[in-house]
Amino acid sequence: MSFLGSQQTMHKSDSIDKTHWSQRLVILGIILFAVAIALWQLVPPNVIPATAPLTEFSADRTMPDLKAISQAPHPIGSAAHTAVREYLVTQLKAMGLQPEIQTTTVVQPGDGGFGAGRVNNVLVRIPGKASTGAIVLDGHYDAADTGPGASDCGSCVVTGLETLRAIRAGTPLNNDLIFVFADGEEVGMLGARAFVTEHPWAKDVKLAINFEASGSRGAAVMYITSRNNQRLISEFIKAVPYPRMTSFSPAFWGLLPGAQIGCDLEEYTARGSGGFGFYYGGDTPAYHTLRDNVTEIDRRSIQHNGSYALSLLQHFGNLDLKTLTATQNAVYFNILPNVVLHYPESQVLPLAIVTSILFVAVVWLGFRARTLTFKGISLGAIAFLLSAIGVVVLNVLGWWLMRSLNRSLQVLLIGNYQANLYHVSFVVLTVATMMAIYSWLCQRFKVDDLAIGALFVWLLLTIASSAWLPGASYLFAIPLLFNLLAWSWILLTRNRSWMGILLLSVALIPGIVLLMPVQVYFGSWMARFEGIMNVPLSTLQMVFTALLCGLLVPQFVFFTSFSSVTSRSPRWIVPGGTLLIGAILLSIATFNSGFSTAHPRPNTMSYLLDANRGQANWVSSDRHLDPWKVQIMGTNAQQQQIEFALSPASSGFSAPAPLVNLPALEVQRLEQPTSSNKSALRLRLKSPRQASIAYIDLTTQGTIARAEIDRKPLDLTPLTPKQRQALKFIFFGLPQEGIELNLELTNSQSVQMKLEDYTWGLPAIAGSAIAPRPADLMPAPGHPDYTIVRKQLSIAI
Ligand SMILES: [Zn+2]
Structure with missing residues (x-):
């Protein structure tokens, strides 16, 4: 059985022989072996028992x-x-x-204000x-x-x-x-x-x-x-x-x-x-x-x-x-798992140069053997680039669609409970799609052109990362190096036997071992960004799988090329079967994506009292209502923009709540120091209800020349004159006696203050008890049940 030759040589024998299938299994075995080594890195070491000597660390x-x-x-x-x-x-x-x-007390600049x-x-x-x-x-x-x-x-x-x-x-x-x-x-x-x-x-x-x-x-x-x-x-x-x-x-x-x-x-x-x-x-x-x-x-x-x-x-x-x-x-x-390779960044460029020279050598050998053409490699590179980008875009769009259709994915959570199965499904679907694309492409282009074209994209990534992101360069340089070595042997010996594909599959191992763990780490970071920004980023990690598919071109062709030419071409069997497996896994993940006591649904609920208006509301940043929220909010909760200092503006639900008599943050004016020539404002901020988080948003027509929170000066130098008309900060761990806010203002007649303070838990409502969350619900990460008291006031200087 020959492989990797032109299509003509591939179709010479007349039936699918059994050895061919066993060869396919061997190749699959090598790939799965590499995957196992890659995933083994994600397994932590065994626990050392408590009976171990005290000089050891026992979990x-x-x-x-x-x-x-x-x-x-x-x-x-x-x-x-x-x-x-x-x-x-x-x-x-x-x-x-x-x-x-x-x-x-610590004060540091943060997003649009200070954290203290x-x-x-x-x-x-x-x-x-x-x-x-x-x-x-x-x-x-x-x-x-x-x-x-x-x-x-x-x-x-x-x-x-x-x-x-x-x-x-x-x-x-x-x-x-x-x-x-x-x-x-x-x-x-x-x-x-x-x-x-x-x-x-x-x-x-x-x-x-x-x-x-x-x-x-x-x-x-x-x-x-x-x-x-x-x-x-x-x-x-x-x-x-x-x-x-x-x-x-x-x-x-x-x-x-x-x-x-x-x-x-x-x-x-x-x-x-x-x-x-x-x-x-x-x-x-x-x-x-x-x-x-x-x-x-x-x-x-x-x-x-x-x-x-x-x-x-x-x-x-x-x-x-x-x-x-x-x-x-x-x-x-x-x-x-426990073996690390390391070298100084100064060796990154030499490695990229060696890889480039080897690439040129492979191309030259291919030209000499008349299996490669300049045009063919260019088309192969474009084909790989477009299909890889296309497949990643499909993954992102697919995930966006799944998130739009599945309410279980529309909650405030970092990742989702079926993330691992979704991840595997997307890998399988990505590989199946790329395999189908190459099964089609190899009918029109020469396999060598397609494979070396894909490696050319890898070479570009090697050069680019070596120049601008050296820490990531190994991900491209080392797998490419191994593949080029295998290709040079094949082109040099013009050996088109089973040995060639075997060699190329062994050369694939470094790529899988290096890229797959990074794909998993990257996926967990993306899940975090997805949770924070609420945009479908989780499947972006498929960029690594798509890249790996560029090294798999010969294997794709090997898996989908059959020597028999019947009316129903069996070359779709492998990609079709893989696609089916991916679809089944995706369905299982979707089917199990709901919530249970083991996997509680995250939701949010806060009580927001406006002390000026004497009005209170239940507010929730969730996209959907659930029976527990309805029991608190009643049936006429309105969809509304929800915004308070500890929760970025988001659409959610709001409903009137019974008024509970809760005091707002107290602002006490202290004696002004006489030495100051600018107008000074000394305030004590205190929570009579012993809230431990306070938010202050202060504005003035003049300029804040100096500010101190709890006697810690704020660095106002990076602020523009316009920004110096306002001061926003959140204080965590507010002491019982409160904190002092000292300001020096120029050209100010008054300051306007918006205040919020926070306690954990919902307030006790006279005459009605709020049922605790059932076991299949929990507060969403970073969104506890807050009781918030809001107040606005103005102080004349
Ligand atoms: Zn932490």
């Missing part, structure tokens, strides 16, 4: 702590948050340590024997207000506690260790910022290690590092037993506007410290929901965190931390 030993910490949502400013901090301090003292609580809060970091320092600097292990102990935070970030806190125990049980290290149990991460990394900007220990920090979670399971990935990390990466790989990492991740995140990931690590690396950031992100719908609990969490993910934490502290704890910086970044990636 089982962290369970009592995790249960204690993640009983209930514990956002900054809540009573549960205080309880978690007290538990943490008790545990640290029980270890014989003297934890320090850093209490301070009163934070309480819990800090522990273990002095080294001969310190060259300090290593920070950071994990935040505050949680989102819509979930108990077992993963985000109870897992980070217990990783810190268990690592501390293991370190203290082992031989002392040279360098100082600082454990930062940070506060206020969920409301803008306030605690980490407080530590790095205000705490005297911060100047010693040479390396920061940060843990995060945005799901409830999966391998912990080292997804972000500091710049010029070549030395750090090579030491990292020596140290950790189960590395999972890709330099694609920092390269991709660096592309985003602002290049902000939104984790504590950025606070350290922005101030020059080296750093490693970890997260695990399997089961994204658990993120910031009630399902982020101890039962749902996969202990292996904590074990994986611990394997990094302990080995990194032990390794870097004895290195000279002053020598960690390099002059360049490293490119790094897993080739097997």
Whole structure:
């Protein structure tokens, strides 16, 4: 049986022989083997039992702590948050340590205003024997207000506690260790910022290690590092037993506007410290929901965190931390679950040049063998580019359509409960479509032209990424290199036997092993963006599958070419069958996309009182009503734009609510300091109902020359004169005694203020009890049941 020749040679024998099918199975076997190796990278290591020596990290030993910490949502400013901090301090003292609580107010610029809060970091320092600097292990102990935070970030806190125990049980290290149990991460990394900007220990920090979670399971990935990390990466790989990492991740995140990931690590690396950031992100719908609990969490993910934490502290704890910086970044990636390849970025361009030369050699060999033509390769490249783009567009449109038709996908959730099955279905459908396209194309064009044309697109991607996104270049350069090597052997030996396709399929393995895990990571990031922006982005990850299809051209042709020419061409059997499998999987995913007690439907409900008008409303940002909401809102809920400071404007439902007598934020005018020559305004803002979140929107006709929140000056220098007529901020963790707002104004006769304060939970309504949510409902992530009191007032200067 010949293959990869022109169609003429392919149709020479007269029937489908059995060997051909067994050969197809072998090729399929190789592909599935590569897929298995790729997916194996997503599996965390096994849990070390609690009976292990104390010098080891045991995820089982962290369970009592995790249960204690993640009983209930514990956002900054809540009573549960205080309880978690007290538990943490008790545990640290029980270890014989003297934890320090850093209490301070932090103010930082954010989107169109400032974010501020009163934070309480819990800090522990273990002095080294001969310190060259300090290593920070950071994990935040505050949680989102819509979930108990077992993963985000109870897992980070217990990783810190268990690592501390293991370190203290082992031989002392040279360098100082600082454990930062940070506060206020969920409301803008306030605690980490407080530590790095205000705490005297911060100047010693040479390396920061940060843990995060945005799901409830999966391998912990080292997804972000500091710049010029070549030395750090090579030491990292020596140290950790189960590395999972890709330099694609920092390269991709660096592309985003602002290049902000939104984790504590950025606070350290922005101030020059080296750093490693970890997260695990399997089961994204658990993120910031009630399902982020101890039962749902996969202990292996904590074990994986611990394997990094302990080995990194032990390794870097004895290195000279002053020598960690390099002059360049490293490119790094897993080739097997625990095997990482890395090289300095300076080798990226040489690699691209070698690949380009090899490509030219392959083309020359093809010209010489008369199987390739310049025109043919160009058409092959265009054909691949158009079909790959077309298939990705189809995926995005298909997902948009499914989201428009399926109400279960129209909820506020990060990802969906059937995300994995949807993912597999879209991969199968993408491959089937590309196979069908190539089955058709190979009737009109020569296979070699089509295959080398697709590789030309890969070459362009290699060159472009090598020039502009070196951290991602390996994704293209290495798979291409292997394919070109296989092609040069085929064209050199002019061997068109079964050996050729076998070789090409083996050469495919690096592509699958490198791209597939990245596709999964990328998919979880897209699910997050989809949840935040409410645009269908999840299937954008199919760009990786579509690209891989460019390496699969010979296999597509092999799978769809049959030597018999009957009236009903069997070349549609394989793509048709694959399409059918994809459609069945998609149907199963859709059929199971509904909600249950195991997979609760997220919904939202808040009580909004306008103190000026004496009017109250139930408001919900959901797109659809459900019986629980109807029971609260009544049957005449109106569709309306819903907007309050902690919820971006969105269409939702509103209905009149009974009036509950709740006091609004109190604005007290304090004595003005006499030294000031501009008009000064000193205010005390206080919540008589002890709300812990306050929002202030202040405007004036004049200019705000200076502003201080809780005695922390605001940096107004980047603001335009127009922007200086207003000041907006949210304060988290509002103390009982309130905060002071000090302003210096020029040319102002008065200020207008819009105020909101927030408590968690709906108010008690006299004479009617609000039923708690049934077990198949839960608050949507980031949308707890708020009671909001809104007020407007004007103050004359
Ligand atoms: Zn977090």
